[in-house]
Amino acid sequence: MIELTPSQIEYLRAIYLLSLKGKITVTGIAELLDYSKPSVVKALKTLHKLELLVYDNTGITITSFGKRYAKNIIRRDSVLQRFFTEILEIDPSVAKKDSDNLKNVVSCYTITKLENYLDNLLGEDSNKEEEYCICSRNISTCDCTHKEK
DSSP states (O other), rough: OOOHHHHHHHHHHHHHHHHHHHHHHHHHHHHHHHHOOOHHHHHHHHHHHHSEEETTTEEEOOOHHHHHHHHHHHHHHHHHHHHHIISOOOOHHHHHHHHHHHHHTTTTTHHHHHHHHHHHHHHHOOOOOOOOOOOOOOGGOOOOOOOOO
């Protein structure tokens, strides 16, 4: 598993969200995150080396692994915030801050277990994507995708 810094995680999340809207640009990333363009370029080079995106003369493209990683980040944040607000009844602003702090240290396996618990407890039938695991590039061997017996 690739360990990203909190800053790199926010860059990747922003890049993924921009990719859903269309073309990814340095200016777009800088504006979304309120960072300088040189900082964005430096982060893009690092994320490119980690194979999370392609950054070259033709532009910026998020890789399939980068998309999976970004989806995982968003999923972790969502599951934790949902648990904090709906089960523990924590104020949403506190829940957001706490989920930001915890989402990077909780395993995919634990997030999956927590998500299943929430779905069962709240009686919700979620349509989960299967491509959110970041433990391994080979999803089929990850503990996160093992079904309970």
